[in-house]
Amino acid sequence: MINAQEILFKSVQKALKELYSIDSTNIVFQKTRKEFEGDFTLVTFPFIKEAKKSPEQVGQELGDYLVKNEKTVIAFNVVKGFLNIVLSDAFWLSYFNSVKDSSFIGFKKPESSGRTVMLEYASPNTNKPLHLGHVRNLLVGFSVAEILKANGHKVIKASIVNDRGIHICKSMLAWKKWGNNETPVSTGMKGDHLVGKYYVKYDQEYKKEIDYAQKTALQAWIKIWAKKPAKEGEISNQMIMLFAVMIFKLIQSFDQGKPKQLTEVEIDKLASGNVQDLEEEREEEFMDDAAHMFYNGLKKELEGKKLFYKIGTDGKKEFDEIFEFIKAKLPLVMEVQDMLRKWEAGDKETVNLWKMMNGWVYEGFDVTYKTVGVDFDQTYYESNTYILGKEIVQDGLAKGIFYKKENGSVAIDLRPEGLDEKVVLRSDGTSVYITQDIGTAIERFKQFPDLKQLIYTVGNEQDFHFKVLFKILEKLGYDWAKECYHLSYGMVELPEGKMKSREGTVVDADDLLGEMFTTAEETTKELGKVEGFNEDELKDLYHTIGSGALKYFILKVDPKKKMLFDPKESIDFNGNTGPFIQYTHARIKSVLRKSESSFEASLNSISFNALEREIIKHIYDFESVVEESGNTYSPALIANYVYELTKTFNKFYHDHSILKEENEDVKVFRLQMAKACSQTIANAMGLLGIKVPEKM
RNA sequence: GGCCUCGUAGUUCAAUGGAUAGAACGAAAGUUUCCUAAACUUUAAAUACAGGUUCGAUUCCUGUCGAGGCUACCA
Known part of the structure; x- marks a missing residue:
């Protein structure tokens, strides 16, 4: 060009x-x-x-x-x-003539760069529906993929589904205990929402356990404390454990609907420090399987920890510390951990439950993905990949990249690189999160030998994780490691702060999209612009405008920066918005439809007015903006660009007539320019994943 | 505590070290016998603070104050 x-x-x-x-x-x-x-x-x-x-x-x-x-x-x-x-005008005209009929203004030829990249985005957990945070991930990921394609790269869009682990078991357990065999069909609920409901349920029930445990335990603790346990003014680990086990028993009784309290005798025994009796009693009296597991679990936790407390204060601080242990070992926690063990052991019932519930979630996700308009070329599942990486670590250990710590865990010291020490294998030989990330990265380069780069679309709270990951891969000798890129985006915050799924302050993706469509419908009707559309076309239009508004709203902000979203103030349809740009496109298309003469032939010479000149220059800039946004992985540049172009065109449209222009050459040029403008708008919006309507 | 981000009009966002810091919403005022007024025009309104580097700093460096994130043998 x-x-x-x-x-x-x-x-x-x-x-x-x-x-x-x-x-x-x-x-x-x-x-x-x-x-x-x-x-x-x-x-x-x-x-x-x-x-x-x-x-x-x-x-x-x-x-x-x-x-x-x-x-x-x-x-x-x-x-x-x-x-x-x-x-000179001649220069600008010759440029303009070279692009005016192109349908891919600003784009490089598909796959012309010879570079293949994999862009990972979405990466949901299968225990709850998608929320606003995921929406930003989806939009940024999809858009950057499109931008890279426009820069001539081959892009493989990938998603890794977090379909296993303790958090997945939580919703499974809760459904099993309290679900009454509900299904998406029986309830009419979207599958991911149904599963999410039980994830929340687990948390609520767990909270109840905590509250009750805290209340009961504190009461007992105060009594024990008041009696000033003997033993040189100290309370032993052993005593703490017995105390904890008794609390555990109380929670069980609570869960069974028959809450009990510690008896005075029991408290006396604990307080006296004479725990012999209680220990003997524990076998028959209160050590069933669950309690036994609890006892052993806690024993392991406390091993090597000094938990002797001097008497003297009110004992609150000590209680809090002990209670932290108890909290992590309550019946529901034990149960859910047991479920995970069963899943890992391939227990049939557990695996079937897992398959069924994940199936519901995938159906739900597919609907949301389709509504948002995103897709994937590759889907990976953590249940298949979580084992990867262990051999790599062993190799690295042999090469001296990793080292074994005294406790048997394997780690890497990245302090010389300004990072920290990071464990890559637990002392029991199991992997941690980063282990599988190491494994999957290597696996993907094997799967796609042409691959040059991996891009991870993940929130900026993981900045440290990816720095470590890339550094480890580099140290392992993979030269593509320095090409790996963390497409780190800022959190979406609500006026009251960060979204917390546990506190119910999340903005649900499906709800949000639904509201956008409704608003689009209301606004369109208010403006009386529904004539000439049939039912389906209208539905389509509301979808286009509603999702366009949301997508533009999110993508116009630099992905790196955190952004604020106020659900109470609905997204605008005027000003610097998606619908404004869509409207301009529709207006141009309307003019083009009304033009009776053809305007294909290129002009040999013309003199531009100021706005025409500005618009041509704007179109000229598009290619470099596409490049720049590819280099910086920033859809925001495209959004800001297309807004400027649109604004300039609207000014032109307001000040000058196209169809009523009397000079035939000028009229032809303006039609050509309008067409090129609409094409550029459509191309830019396409890079943002936003459709532009023919009329609205 | 350590490390990493970020502080721009009332609000939400812009500005490869360059000219008089741009928009939008909100506020105030105006434009419709004219290709779609989801538009156009006008007005008021901001670089947290203090130093430094530079011909030139919102941008780079240092410090202070303020906001957020990370800092697991969790994922």
């Missing part, structure tokens, strides 16, 4: 050499600001030292040289150290 900056670069380089004997490759042009005449601006300050002249003088002399020697430059002006260069 015709490149103005390249032409100017060469001429200025020559001019500097001839006029001042300066050899410079550091010549950068910026767009001339609207308030000055000109197309491109050269800042002359960098050259004044070597030229030994004032900025104004350098500007004047360079300008003279360009006008004389470069035919595309027809005029210039100098303001302080700024040389504003004016290119």
